[in-house]
Amino acid sequence: MADKRLGRWHIIGAGRIGSLAAHYLQQAGAEILGVRPGPAHRRRIELVFDSASAISQRPLELPIQPPLDCEPISQLLVACKTPYSAAALARVRLTDDATVVRLQNGLGSLDGLLAPGQRLIEGVTASAVMSAGDGRLRVVAENATFFGGGPRPAWFDALAAHWPMLAWADDIRPPQWRKLIANAVLNPLTALHDVPNGALLERDDLQTEMQALVAEADAVLARLDPGWPADSYDRVAEVASATAANTSSMRADIHAGAITEIEAINGWLLQRAAELGLDLPTHRRIVAAVHALEPD
Numbered sequence: 001m002a003d004k005r006l007g008r009w010h011i012i013g014a015g016r017i018g019s020l021a022a023h024y025l026q027q028a029g030a031e032i033l034g035v036r037p038g039p040a041h042r043r044r045i046e047l048v049f050d051s052a053s054a055i056s057q058r059p060l061e062l063p064i065q066p067p068l069d070c071e072p073i074s075q076l077l078v079a080c081k082t083p084y085s086a087a088a089l090a091r092v093r094l095t096d097d098a099t100v101v102r103l104q105n106g107l108g109s110l111d112g113l114l115a116p117g118q119r120l121i122e123g124v125t126a127s128a129v130m131s132a133g134d135g136r137l138r139v140v141a142e143n144a145t146f147f148g149g150g151p152r153p154a155w156f157d158a159l160a161a162h163w164p165m166l167a168w169a170d171d172i173r174p175p176q177w178r179k180l181i182a183n184a185v186l187n188p189l190t191a192l193h194d195v196p197n198g199a200l201l202e203r204d205d206l207q208t209e210m211q212a213l214v215a216e217a218d219a220v221l222a223r224l225d226p227g228w229p230a231d232s233y234d235r236v237a238e239v240a241s242a243t244a245a246n247t248s249s250m251r252a253d254i255h256a257g258a259i260t261e262i263e264a265i266n267g268w269l270l271q272r273a274a275e276l277g278l279d280l281p282t283h284r285r286i287v288a289a290v291h292a293l294e295p296d
Contacts, residue, residue: 005155006030010073012088013080013104014062016129019045019137021077021103021163023060028162034064035073035092046136057136067091077101081253082109082264089113099153105183105249106264107176108271121149124175128246140246148172177221181232182239183265185213187250188286191260191293194251198244201237210236212282220269223276254293262290 008031011022022032022045034043045060074095080088082104089110094100096117102110103123114120126143147156148169160166169175186197189209193199200206211233218230253260266283273280 005158007075007155008033009075009077010035010070010092011062011077011079012036012092013078013084014043014045014064015079015081016131016137017103017125017127018077018079019047019060019062020127020129020139021079022062023047023058024163024166025077025159026060028159030159032062033070034062035067035070035088036064037066037091038064040065040069048132048136048138049142050138050140051142073098075099075101077103078110079103081259082106082261083259085109086113094118101147104264105179105187105261107180107268109264119150121147121153122172122176123147124172124179126179128243130246144175146172146175148175173225177228178232178235180265180268181214181217181221182236184217184269184283185210185236186240186243187248187260188262188266188290189213190248191250191254192286192289194254196244197240197246197248200240201244209282209286210240213286216273216280216282217269220273220276220278220280223278224272250290254290257295259294260290262287266290 006028009025010033011018012035014022014034026032041064043062043064045062047058047060049056049058070092072093072095076098078085078100098118099121100114100118101121101123110120125145127145128141130138130140132138142164144165145163146167146169149172152168156168189200189206190197200210214233214236218232221228222230250260266287270280270283
């Protein structure tokens, strides 16, 4: 029986991170429905949890409904790629007091898409999920995840009991910005040079690019918040080292011939910089180079 504190959740974007979130919600007792254009069907997803102590497989049965068949949605988790956010939200009907959790890379992808009275909760995760190549999803790391944005909702503790390392952040900006800078460095550089994350630490030219991207990003965030420490390089290097063998999502998008999330990551920094009268030449060059690799 569904936990009354969690109720029914609809999910847009049941990819790697979206499927992991659906698993945690289902384990906590929530009723889960995926939203995707096309015929209604049931999708079976096999999650393989690869921890240091053991490997376990956990199936996820996810009913999928086309947007027009969905009732007005009161609780929605958005985990699709950021370029598709506006179109995805336009297809569904939200209740006047709907809660929307955004679990995506970058920032700003849902800005202006919710009505007054509808609540946005921002999510940031360091967990990592990879495609196993045989239809399964391999959970290679269950790391810290933060939700935040206003008061803690009544359902949060019930979900946190089944979502490892999930915490509520009264101020969500610090974890958001730390993740943003890591993404703004690792994603485009690995995509442009077609290398795994760890390779960025092995070449002097790529380390120079990393340092320039970090310095420009820190300059923007320090203007937005004078309390920002603006010393992000070591943390970004730690992420690159800890995920050395990983393929970034942007590199995977380029390989797949897909549109990337560059506008919600580096593009967000460029927008804020323009508002502040700052110039970010390295980010401008990197964004243009990534767009040149995207499909027309």
